[in-house]
Amino acid sequence: MRGSETVKEDFKTQIFDIFGTVDLEQLRAIAQKVQLIESEKPHNERGAGRKNSLTPQQLAEMLALHQQGMGATELAKKYGISRQTIYKQLERAQNFSNDPNTMLRLNYMNRNDLCTTIDVDFKHEKIKIKNYTDKIPLRAFGVVENPTWEDFQWFLKDRCFPETRAHLKWVLSDVGVPFYDPLMIIEKTKGKMAEDQQWIEVIHRKAS
Structure with a gap:
């Protein structure tokens, strides 16, 4: 009998150490608060x-x-x-490719939504793309699934101001590039244009 009482007292001591009380009503209130907190956590079916x-x-x-x-x-x-x-x-x-020649990726975005990834191989003048939208006008190359290097050059020029722009030297200075190079300009301007919500996320592959 004495042993049972000792166990009970030890148990009450442990409860008090954890919850700061052994009062039954207070313990019930604590349990209800815990249930409420758990119920308010966002449910994530996909883990x-x-x-x-x-x-x-x-x-x-x-x-x-x-x-x-x-x-x-x-x-x-x-x-x-x-x-x-x-x-x-x-x-x-920043480690988007295992190809040693693919050192640059351009994410063509619409607001914060990815439309097209463009992996660039400057050595062989090749690009590889993947579209993430079914909306043709939002894709970097529209209906073209296997764009050429020339297509890529056209795309870059299309996302920055023309080389024939008035006072080009001053404009380049404002942008922060030493000479007219579409990719360099896009790295500064993100390829943003006044007429749409699309822009280019430029990612240089991290050196191994």
């Missing part, structure tokens, strides 16, 4: 909090938001992953 990587669309959006000033904590909350995973995904974005 987003356990994901180790983002889709290409999510990764491009995350980079865009990060460039716009959203911090790792906010990004982690948005995508339901840890801050550590956010940092890993940012690093992953």
Whole structure:
């Protein structure tokens, strides 16, 4: 009998150490608060909090938001992953290809939505694209699925001001480039144009 009382007292002591009370009504109130907190947590059927990587669309959006000033904590909350995973995904974005000749990726965006990825091989003057939208006008090359290097050059020129622009030297100075080069200009302007919401996210592959 004495042993039973000792166990009971030990148990009450443990409860008090954890909850700060042994009063039954107070313990019930604590339990109700816990249930309320659990019920208010966002339900994630797909287990987003356990994901180790983002889709290409999510990764491009995350980079865009990060460039716009959203911090790792906010990004982690948005995508339901840890801050550590956010940092890993940012690093992953800079290691987008196993091809040693593919050192540049352009994400063609509409607002924060990925429309087309363009992987650039300057050595062989080749590009490889992948479209992420069914809306032809929002794609970097429209209906063209296998664009040439010439198509790529045209695309770059189309997303920046023309070489024939008046007072070009002053304009280049304002942009911050030494001479007219569409890609260099796009790195500064992000290829933004007044007539649409599209722009270009420029990613240089991180050196191994």
